[in-house]
């Protein structure tokens with residue numbers, strides 16, 4: 001069975017690696033060298049265009065920054081729309097937005113092509129280990145076709161509801177992540193300023209009710225060490241939290257915290273730039289306060 005994977009970025013590449021031994025895999029990437037390198041390193045072929053990748057594929061997977069890029073790959077002479085065969089399924093692993101996904105699904109449906117939004121959580125390390133959480137939106141029959149493919153890189157695969165439901169759940173999850181990073185950063189910076197070391201503060205918090213994945217894993221591994229590896233862009237988290245804030249507003253839900261965190265992350269993105277990692281957000285709070293948290297040299 002031919003499977004196509006489009007978007008070999010930080011998380012797409014390790015996800016695609018799990019598919020290479022299982023299927024006839026065709027990969028496409030905007031920067032073609034990345035696809036050629038992937039094909040040379042794994043059992044896969046490099047497609048010359050999105051249409052080339054999609055032609056003859058039963059399953060096409062996209063993993064791009066936003067739903068806008070996914071939609072843009074449908075159209076034009078090199079686009080997927082004209083190449084996808086009736087009965088094929090597009091699985092979109094992008095952390096996208098529900099409304100664009102519903103539009104994409106409707107366009108594909110006119111051609112007998114199914115759609116599942118299937119954003120993932122677990123980071124690059126979870127993708128490398130093949131233990132991602134995958135949250136899905138789509139109809140039951142399409143979901144059944146998608147599930148065996150998702151099992152190649154996913155450990156927990158949850159059908160959340162109709163098209164867009166996966167993206168909505170992912171956006172809310174990301175908003176929680178954004179809240180945790182921002183709140184922990186403010187708290188640790190204040191404690192440092194008052195003379196309580198971050199090491200001591202995290203030791204207490206991680207044995208107390210305020211702990212989170214951010215305090216237990218992200219900060220010890222990335223902030224305490226000052227390593228700040230670039231695995232997930234702040235720009236992408238900003239996009240995710242904006243989707244959550246818009247989603248809540250569109251549904252008439254009073255959501256002051258989501259709106260505020262979305263604004264704060266946009267400001268952090270402006271200060272730190274497009275390449276910064278999401279955990280570097282703490283550096284904005286450090287600059288504002290004039291103290292650094294984490295292990296001292």
Ligand code: NDP
Nearest residue numbers: 007008009010011012030031064065095123124231232236
């Ligand atoms: P990266 O920025 O590392 O990679 C983005 C990918 O999209 C690259 O393959 C890039 O191609 C491609 N791309 C960018 N713009 C376009 C375009 N206009 N047309 C076609 N292709 C394009 O992002 P990630 O891999 O980190 O993220 C991908 C998705 O997964 C995002 O939605 C993100 O929110 C989500 N995600 C990421 C996680 C992570 O830990 N990194 C965790 C969970 C979800 P090129 O090589 O040419 O730049």
